[in-house]
Amino acid sequence: MPPQQTIAIRPGGPEDAATVLRLLDGATAWLAARGRTGQWGTEPASTDPRRIAQADDWTAGGGLYLAMLGDHPVGALVVGDAGDDVPPATEPELYVRLLVTDRKHAGLGIGARLLEHAADLARSRGLGLLRVDCYGGDDRALVRFYEGCGFTATDSFTVTRPGRDPWPGQLLVRRLG
Structure with a gap:
């Protein structure tokens, strides 16, 4: 049996922009290899x-957190304000702007661990609402992932992109106790 692997989370900063891009590149390649090109x-x-x-904005904005396996970044979380494409919140919230993990380490619960960190951040700020949006197309596997992490799907929305197909989005919420 392999030794237990611990995922630590550390704050990130501008020096981590290349890491965020590397994680996005890996996730995009993984999705594309499976014919799932609608998301990214x-x-x-x-x-x-x-x-x-x-990536530069995310890493400079103070809301970046990296999941670390030893000294190797295996996931990124960015929290902050919601973007303009989603319906506005009706109460104070923390918004998950980005969640991406290294698919080479799938099965370790990296994404769920980062989402729990986001919930802890929201609670520490006295907020009772955590929201996220994701790709809502294809078989909605990503929506099911977030639901499995305690989120509830609410509003669907569409992002129009010049010269590209519309992007089907799904907003999800998680109430924090």
Whole structure:
């Protein structure tokens, strides 16, 4: 039996932009290899100026947390304010802006651990609501993942993107006790 592997979480910063892009590239390649291109397409985030700027914003904004397996980053979480594409919250909240994990370490509960960290952050700030949106297309496997982590699907929405197919989104909420 292999030794128990502990996932630690540390705050991230601007120096971690390349790490976030590496994680996004790996997840995009993993999805594309399975024919699941609706979520993030097929091109690496690290070659897309829009995604590079987004990673720079995320890492500079103070809401980045990295899941670490030893000294190796295996997941990223960004929390902050909701984007303009989702219905606004009706109460104070913490919003999950990004959740991505290294698929080479699937099965370790990295994503669930990062989401629990987001819930802990919200509670520590006196907030009772955690929200996230995700890709709601194909077989809705990602929606089911979030539901398995205690979220409830609420509003569906569509993001229109110039020159690309519309992106079906799903908003999910988790009430915190």
